[in-house]
Amino acid sequence: MASPSPPLPVLSTTILLLLLLLPHSAAGAGSGGSPAVNPFTAKAAFIRYWNRKVPNNRPHPAFFVSKLSPLPAAAAASFPSPLPDIRARLPALCSKAALLCPSGETASLEGRAAGAGGPFKGYSNANFTNYGTGGGAGADSFRNYSPDLNIAADSFRRYGRDSSGRDDRFESYEADGNVVTANFTSYAGGATGGSGSFAAYAAETNVPDSTFTNYDAAANGRGRGFASYSQEANHGENGFSGYGKNGNGLRETFTSYGNESNVMTSGFANYGESANGATDTFTGYGVEGNVPENTFRSYGAGGNAGVDTFKKYRDDANVGDDSFASYAKGANGGAAEFQSYGNSANPGSTTFKGYGEGTNPNHHIDFKEYAGENNTFKGYAKTGVDFKEYHNTSSTAAALTVSAEAAASGHRHLKWSPEPGKFFRERELVAGNRMPMPDIRDKMPPRAFLPRDIATKIPFEPNAVSEVFGVPLDTAMGKAVASTVAECQRAPSQGETKRCATSAEDIVDFAVEMLGNDIVVRSTASTAGGGGDIKLGRVTGINGGKVTRSVSCHQSLFPYLVYYCHSVPKVRVYEADIMAVDSDENINHGVAICHLDTSDWSPSHGAFIALGGKPGEVEVCHWIFEGDMTWTVAD
Structure with missing residues (x-):
């Protein structure tokens, strides 16, 4: 008699266990599928979770799988729960889990004499606290400093204090960086003579944060130039607090500051306070910026014979806000000239509160060819103010005298526009059409997801994240x-x-x-064709081109991957072959989404600047950028 077969339940259990451990569609999924995955990893655990939640046997897209946590199973399973324990193991977690973490303590150059370590070319992440104190003539040059870094952190606290006749130059500083922080507290305090230059500073950075607190305070005869500062930067913040306080004869020039930047914020608090003979020039400041925001609070308060010039300030910018609170309050003989100020492509707002107030009658504030809109003048100096060729359509300024010439030239040519191809109409999505394609590169720093069981241990609030990842809240990352x-x-x-x-x-x-x-998740296959003209090949409407609902997810900046996802009603989603215009070679496969209901969008949205029309009048389409995704019901 033949031997009996093993009991069926044992075989079934073994096969079932093996099937659960193997990632679904891991092999033979084609170019869009995931490669074979070690079953004992956080990545494999998620793929099994996906298969249970979405059992439609569709391949797992490579762009999504590449973002999954690379943590080995043992590392994920043994991770401690209390936040202090997580903080203690942070260096190992950052490297094993592919997170965005600070690089640790920076090297200190404290106590070195000025020039002892320079020139600083190709240098990065250092602590220049108390560097060059009492130094004599000479120069320090920071060239190609901290380029292409994630979470760069540089400290120049009390740099060059009480020095004499010393120059410093910051060229190509922190260019192309991600989440860069620079601290210039009490920089060159009490220094005499010399000059400083910030040229091509923080160009094309993502989320820069620079702090200039008590910079050049009590200095004598120093000159400082910010040329091409934060050019084309994205979502940054610069703070000038107590800058030049109690200084004598200081000259500060902001040329091409923040030009073509996106949502940059600059704060000038107690800038030039109690200074003597300070001269500040803002020329070409914030030109063609998108939603810049500048605050001048107690700027030049208590100063003597200060001169400020705002020339071609915020020209051709989109929206934006400026606030001048207690500007030159209590000062003596303050002079300010606003020439061609506020000539924005799309109206923003400017508030002058307590501007030039005080008992001193020697102020001279001149608004020449001032083209501001939505302005408020509250508690403004009653004398020494001259409005020439002032154009403003707001009710607050209606009582001001406006020259006939200015009133007749009220319409301005609007130059500001989003990048070509960033927004387009649905009718452009046809085979054979040539169109510009924006730069769709993912400009966020590389990171991975945390496994859910670890992410849920970290409260989603700033203080907890700061504690776990060692990210001070006053830095760019914080x-x-x-x-x-x-x-x-x-x-x-x-x-x-x-x-x-x-x-x-x-x-x-x-x-x-x-x-x-x-359901199915899609994203544009690559960045090929971005930043130039493309030609569309085959175009396919998802779900037969019907109006549908989708879920779009966009990256947020965080130490680990966090996505802002929202369910978007009344859209059509398309896939399109993207071809080179000169050879008709298929170079990419794009995913585009068309928003059919724009009635709740802001009238100042860049889409309406690019395409014309108003909210609710036109549909707006855009490509799904690298790193982002959209989910739809499967065809």
Whole structure:
């Protein structure tokens, strides 16, 4: 008699276990599928989770799988729960989990004589606290300093204090960086003579944060130039607090400052306070910027014979806000000239509160060819103010005398526009059409998801993230964390359902909740063709080109991957072959989404500047950028 076969339940259990451990569609999935994955990893665990939640046997896209946590199973399973324990193991976690963490303590050059370590060419991440104190004539040059870094942190506190006749130059400083922080507190305090130059400073950076506190305070006869500062930077913040306080004969020039930047904020608090004979020039400041915001609070207060010039300030910018509170308050003989100020492409707002107030009658404030709109003048100096060729359509300024010539030339040519191809109309999505394609590169620093069981141990609030990752809240990264949390906590717009996903599992859960479990996720295949003209090949409407609902997810800046996901109603989603215009070679496969209902969008949205029309009048289409994604019901 033949031997009996093993009991069926044992075989079934073994096969089932093996099937669960193997990632679904891991082999033979084609170019868009995931490669074979070690079953004992956080990545494999997520893929099994995806298969249970979305059981439609579709390949897992490589762009999504590449973002999954690389943590080995043992590292993920043994990770401690209390936040101090997580903080203690942070260096190992950062390297094993591919997170965005500070690089640690920077090298200190404290106590070195000026010039002892320079020139600083190709240098990065250093602490120049108390560097060059009491130094004599000479120069320090920082060239190609901290380029292409993630979370660069440089400290120049009390740099060059009480020095004499010493120059410093910052050229190509922190260029192309991600989340860069620079601290210039009490820099060159009490110094005599010499000059400083910031040329091509923080160009094309993402989320720069520079602090100039008590910079050049009590200095004598120093000159400082900010030329091409934060050019084409994105979402940054610069603070000038107590800058030049109690200084004598200081000359500060801001030329091409923040030009073509995106959502840059600059604060000038107690700038030039009690200074003597200070001269500040803002020429070509914030030109063609997008939503710049500048605050001048107690600027030049108590100063003597200070002269400020704002020439071609915020020209051709989009929206933006300026606030001048207690500007030159209590000063003696203050002079300010606003020439061709506020000639923005799209109206912003400017508030002058307590400007030039005080008992001193020697001020001279001159608004020449001032083209501001939406302005408020409250508590303004009653004398010494001259408005020439002032153009303003707001009700507050209506009582001011405006020359007939200025009133007749009220319309301005609007130059500011988003990058070509960033927004387009649905009718352009046809085979054979030639069109510009924006730069769709993912400009966020590289990071991976945390496994959900680790991400849930870290409270989603700034103080907890600061504690775990050692990110001070007053740095660029700390402010980015706070901004991400605030955006996630914001109430949804009308018709929007939103959720911030702190893990890959959260994204899948939200997409299933909104669209059901038979869904597909898509993103543009690569960045090929971006920044130039392209030609469209075959164009296919998803779900037969019907109006549908999608879930779009956009990266947020955080130490680990966090996505802002929202369910978007009334859209059409398209796939398109992208071809080179000169050879018709297929170079990319794009995904585009068209928003059919724009009635709740802001009238100042860049789409309407680019395409014309108003909210609710036109549909707006855009490509899905690298790093972002959109989910739809499967065809």
